Amino acid sequence: MxxxxxxxxxxxxxxxxxxxxxxxxxxxxxxxxxxxxxxxxxxxxxxxxxxxxxxxxxxxxxxxxxxxxxxxxxxxxxxxxxxxxxxxxxxxxxxxxxxxxxxxxxxxxVDGNQRDVTGQLVDNSGNPVSDAGAIALGVNDGFGGDGASFNKEVLEIGLPSxxxxxxxxxxxxxxxxxxxxxxxxxxxxxxxxxxxxxxxxxxxxxxxxxxxxxxxx
Amino acid sequence: MKTPVAILSCLFFSACANADMAPMTDEDMSEVDGAGLGIVLEDFSLHAGAETDNASLFKITGIKTTDGRDVNIEVDNFFIGGKGSANFVDNGNGTSSFVVDPTTVNIGRLNNPIAVNLRDGDDIDVRAPNKGVLEIAHTELVAIDNDPVWIGATMDPCLKAGAAECSKFASREAVDGGFRGERIDVGLELNAKFQTAAGSTDFDSDTPLTIYMKEAVFDGSYTRLWGDQTKTGSETDSDAQRNITLANVRLNLYTPDIYIASCGLDGTSCGDAVHIKHFALDLIVGVGEIQPAALSVTSDGNFQLEVEALPNPTTPEGTRRLQLIRDDQSDGMTWAATDKDFYENYYNDTIPGVKTKSNLYIGDPTIANPTFETAGGLQVGDTYLGTSKIEGIQIQYLKMTTHDIGG
Structure with a gap:
């Protein structure tokens, strides 16, 4: 070329x-x-x-x-x-x-849990929790329940508004x-x-x- | 975060690396069958050219009338979003308003994403032996009730009546108040403006057309690209071989509703709309290496798209291509037992791994005020245009060449 x-x-x-x-x-x-x-x-x-x-x-x-x-x-x-x-x-x-x-x-x-921007597991109020207390989101994980089985790191590009x-x-x-x-x-x-x-x-x-x-x- | 910065600085300042690069042969490339990249757009929406603030403008130029006046096609209110991104609101006087406020959507699934892959051309569903093939694919089509066909017997009830089958694609429907789903609302307003006289800066009044497609599914669509030093099917033995981009494209589209309406420039006075319920398209352009779409630019600067005709066994070029099929058999890729069987398989759409036929289904087009349905009322006074179904289209031969007509 x-x-x-x-x-x-x-x-x-x-x-x-x-x-x-x-x-x-x-x-x-x-x-x-x-x-x-x-x-x-x-x-x-x-x-x-x-x-x-x-x-x-x-x-x-x-x-x-x-x-x-x-x-x-x-x-x-x-x-x-x-x-x-x-x-x-x-x-x-x-x-x-x-x-x-x-x-x-x-x-x-990306897994079935909720995290803040630093990767820390959080509850619904955004307070840090230990692994045991993680909020499993199920179908509310933003991916219709695909998150838990996916369970991997991704590169996230946040699109400019x-x-x-x-x-x-x-x-x-x-x-x-x-x-x-x-x-x-x-x-x-x-x-x-x-x-x-x-x-x-x-x-x-x-x-x-x-x-x-x-x-x- | 040192590593990404270092990688970026290597991209911008190439002095970091010093290596001898050697070209890879087609055979080398075809052996590469690496992991691909998956892409998922999460919580996505896009809105461009909202006419209401009159500040955004996206236009396509370069078209002229026969008497030399410019024609600009302006695109306003272009949006991609989730279910309910736009709505026709009844004005109560026989007209309606088109209101756009995109919701968000996921495009691609984590376990079935948009994928960019380097495919092995020896794969039975790719059929470009000894080539490395770049594939950009949407969410894969998942067999519905064991029926892997896009518009097969299983989809028939969906297309006719909107039955439960319609909800069985890998890309899921949105749940009201819940998961936003993977089906895409997309729409735009096209506005052709004619220059009042050649050279003038004035353009005549607007003639906008609003197109809105709801909850569209593109599962199973892909584009495959590879290159070859070859010639297209219409070129003869005396033509030199050229470097040509070859492509196979499949476009699958299912949408329960398409509206095409003519609205005022501000989107407030839409008249009756053509409303197509249950539109499905399964378009195949190019079949493996035997009938690829060839994209090339001729030496006099014109673009040429050619979908080759099937090999004609009475010509030397046709014999050469039939020989390719026989060579493929020795690579373990079955096209057919004999040349005759190849043609039979092609026309019956029974070549393993690939499809050769396209289908189009247009269910229930009506012309009516687009708000009647959303208001839950009966469609009184509408015009029912009937169902159309075009099945088994095969592209035998297609050649398009651009020509400069001056001006």
Whole structure:
């Protein structure tokens, strides 16, 4: 697969909870150690991302700064293999911003009991209890009674309550060459745009995405 | 939490690792049959583009009329939620209002989640020998009363009368005041806006269409993708082999109610709605490696989707593909004893592990004020359109190519 990214200028990326470049040595953790790990806390992320708001870094006959008819969004194109009889999939004129608040990442034990965010067993009032006093929730476990038999750790991604889009847009198309500026002499550039998407405003969400390994199929 | 940060920083700053990477062959890949990823959305809802605050806008652009005017399709009030996420409320004057307030839902079950798997192409239900196949699958279909078929004899009573059979999918119904269930309410308002003149910034008045689907079940749906250096069925021996994405797709959808209504822009003055009770679709696109859907981009920049025709034994290309079937037999994958049996199995939908036929069932469409039913009243003055059933559709051949018509 060949991938080409052109004319990209991400203006701002903030991940407030991410530390600066951390240097650490990675060592594998075996299953036994993993099973002893109890999650403490997690990550809370908010972020803002803006792409080519005032045009990309390339200024030439094809690409411009959004004040004229030239393309000012980023261009992402890829094709399968190096064979010349294949064309390119293209995401073109990709620009705009998006921001989100309150994306959380943590691990969590899902079983038939009730726990707080630190993994501590709690009663219905949220007070810590010992294992023996855990509240078995049965069908009220949020999974219709699937929790007790599941009994595993999952990675929980808490979806941000809202994602704001600021004139976020792109066009999906197919092209004969990676970019209109990279056409060999004697060949013509062709691109078919299928549709464009434009989002401006807020998307409200709730819920968690739980990710876990499944058994061999 | 040092480890995840270190992993993230490796993703962003790739200097951490220094390793020699060697490509894996298709044979290597097909031997990989690892554990997949399960995904469950818990307590989930999504709501975008609520027209009432007039601040959210999701639109699809790029369509033009023949005289060069832009047509924008605006999507408002797009939502995914649980049972009762939206409602038609009777205004008392023959119209109704469409009110959206998404409740939450689980999508996928812990013991039967949405799964992303690398499947072994030698598996009898995948049938892409010697290939590694990426599968994205919804909750698996669980046999209902030992009937593994989506719209089989068992589902018939459900589709006709909404009998207890309808509640037997792996994705469960919501319990009033209890468990939120795994069935999805989904709806949106489509609004086609025509530019008043080419180049103008004005768009003409709105023509919105509201579509609302209640408690939908998608059990057994999947998309399988793999790649091959090959050519599509319509290409001849002189065509060069290309790298093509091959796909098998199955879309299962059951919903007890679909409403299609025309409402005012603010959703307050909906007229009569087309109400379809018990809609079921079982759509098969592509059968293993013998009749895959091929996705490719041609060298002149046009997208091409082709579902190959069955191999024609009188052509060299057809003979080559029939040979693939015979080679598969030696891999232990039974298609049929002979070429003739293969065609017989294909048309009778009796190839082990895979289905070749699609079905569509539309039960009881009516046109009426959408609030009559929720108010518990009789459907007086509605128009009953009858039941339709389309069974045993087989895609013999399909080819779609985009063409740039300029403008």
């Amino acid at each position: 060949k991938i080409k990214i052109k004319n990209v200028l991400p203006a701002l990326v903030i991940f407030s909870a991410l530390a600066t470049n951390v240097q650490a040595e990675l060592a594998p953790i075996d299953d036994a150690e993993l099973s002893n790990a109890v999650a403490q806390g997690g990550l809370y992320l908010s972020g803002e991302f803006s792409l080519n708001e005032e045009g990309g870094p390339i200024q030439d006959a094809t690409y411009g700064d959004c004040t004229d008819d030239k393309r000012c969004g980023a261009r992402f194109s890829y094709k399968l293999g190096g064979n010349d009889s294949n064309g390119w999939y293209v995401i073109d004129d990709w620009k705009g911003g998006l921001s989100f608040e309150g994306l959380t990442i943590r691990t969590r034990k 809202s994602v704001k889009f600021d004139e976020y847009q792109y066009t999906l198309g197919y092209a004969s060459h990676a970019s209109p500026t990279e056409v060999p002499t004697g060949e013509t550039f062709q691109q078919t745009n299928i549709y464009g998407v434009f989002i401006d405003g807020q998307v409200n969400m709730s819920g968690n995405m739980l990710i876990f390994p499944t058994a061999d199929k």
